[in-house]
Amino acid sequence: MADVNIAYMIIGCALVTFIPRLIPAVFVDKLNFGPGFEKFLNLIPFTALAALICPGVLTVDPNIWYIGLAGAIVAAALAWKKVPLGAIVIITVIALIILYSVIPYFGVIAALFAFI
Amino acid sequence: MIYGIKKGIPITFGYVPMGIGYAALAIKAGLNPIETVSMSFFVFAGAGQFMAVSMLAGGASLIAIVLTSFVVNFRYFIMNFVVYNKVEESNLPLNILSAHLVVDESFAIFSLLEESSIWIYIGLAGIAFLSWVFGAAIGVVLLDFLPVIVTNSFNIALYALFVAILVPSVKRSSRICIMVVITGILNYVLQFFIANWSVIAATLIGAAIGMYIVPDDDLSADNQEISSEEVI
Numbered sequence: 001m002a003d004v005n006i007a008y009m010i011i012g013c014a015l016v017t018f019i020p021r022l023i024p025a026v027f028v029d030k031l032n033f034g035p036g037f038e039k040f041l042n043l044i045p046f047t048a049l050a051a052l053i054c055p056g057v058l059t060v061d062p063n064i065w066y067i068g069l070a071g072a073i074v075a076a077a078l079a080w081k082k083v084p085l086g087a088i089v090i091i092t093v094i095a096l097i098i099l100y101s102v103i104p105y106f107g108v109i110a111a112l113f114a115f116i
Numbered sequence: 117m118i119y120g121i122k123k124g125i126p127i128t129f130g131y132v133p134m135g136i137g138y139a140a141l142a143i144k145a146g147l148n149p150i151e152t153v154s155m156s157f158f159v160f161a162g163a164g165q166f167m168a169v170s171m172l173a174g175g176a177s178l179i180a181i182v183l184t185s186f187v188v189n190f191r192y193f194i195m196n197f198v199v200y201n202k203v204e205e206s207n208l209p210l211n212i213l214s215a216h217l218v219v220d221e222s223f224a225i226f227s228l229l230e231e232s233s234i235w236i237y238i239g240l241a242g243i244a245f246l247s248w249v250f251g252a253a254i255g256v257v258l259l260d261f262l263p264v265i266v267t268n269s270f271n272i273a274l275y276a277l278f279v280a281i282l283v284p285s286v287k288r289s290s291r292i293c294i295m296v297v298i299t300g301i302l303n304y305v306l307q308f309f310i311a312n313w314s315v316i317a318a319t320l321i322g323a324a325i326g327m328y329i330v331p332d333d334d335l336s337a338d339n340q341e342i343s344s345e346e347v348i
Contacts, residue, residue: 004178006151011184013168014158018216020186021194025215026208028200040323041198042335045224045330046285046292047299047322048191049278051315052163052220053306054300060266071272072279079283085126093133096269112237 051080064103121240127221127240130277131162135251137270138165140259141250145173149256156252160245162219162274164189172297190316195223196282202227203234210234217241218249224281289334295326 051091053072074095078088102109135156142152147169164185173179173345195218200211214237222241229236259267286293299322306314 004172004181006147006172008153009168009172009181010151010158012178013155013161013185013279014187017161017164017183017189017192020190021196021215021218022212024193024196024202025211027344028197028211029313030236036327039202039332039335040327041201041307041322042193042227043295043330044217044319045227045324046296047326048195048319049224049282050296050317050322051277051303053275053282055304056163056201057279060271060275067268068272068275072275072288073274074236075279076283079280080287081253082163082284086129087279088124088280089129089133089273089276093273094189094270096272097155098267100265100269 067096067099070099117224117235117239118241119231120233120236120241121243122221122239123225123236124240124243127244127277129241130273131244131247131250131274132254133270134162135248135253136255137168138162138257139255139266140262140270141166141173143256143259147172149231152256153249153252155247159185160191160216160248161185161192162248176213188315189258191220191319192218194319197225198227199237202232203237205234207227207234208337210218210238212239214241217245219244221277226282289330291330291334292326295322296328298325299324306329309345318329336346 025086057068060063060071071092075088075092078091083091138156139152142155142165143149149156155165155168159168167188168181168185171184176184196215199218200206202222203211212235214234215236222237222244226237226240282296286296299318302321303314303318306317310317
């Protein structure tokens, strides 16, 4: 492990995160946007979420890439069925705990299918 | 404000488990419990904190960690621009006090709401902040009792929330769907060339492409339907 002073790290991260947050909050009135730029800003939540999901979701478990994909599919299916947000998160976490518990038996299940 | 807190409750379900997941990673990386919780309090950046403590565990230098945090968290600059553009009555002290609260989820929910009062935003974003810090605090206490499978499963909470926020809009507008898919692929490809810059680059390029392919109607219809629908 590198010899990093953790207090400095926290202070550094806090500053570089807070300053970009503060600038628009203070100067918002000084800047006027045209309708085109407003549309651009309206599109950003969608693209930001897309960029955060892909490919980050594949590294939820660095050793098993499909764990995150499985979770995303469960969450997408539930959202498609209009399940409330909070319930989607809880059900997805539970689904993954179940998936993790059955993974060790995949070999056995595959063998069973081969046998049948 | 109560209304905002209500809208923020789904975030709580995502943030408490995620905070626990972060605490697990931070402790493994060598932070003590107080450092773990105070980082959540002072930095308040979901993915950014995960990245910072993983880099610390991987032996990165202080400069690299802070610089990466800046890059990964720079999206809050754009998000706050959207937020404070949207709030009706701009009030400098309130803006300054609430500036720290912006994160992806509170931003996404607030920007899709029809209402635009600063107090609704503070309720929404404040409850997200509290659950994130609270999650980290629970994490450092509970860590010894939780099996690895459970803490690993908590890591999905963030992505489940992202997916769940996106799906209704994607379902309604095929053009938004195309833009989202293009952005995802773009980010996947770009990360090989520009590593951590790819999230910001893909977000901006994706939205620029959206300017041409997403009709204005798809966005306004979207706003109305989201706000009329009960989130919880």
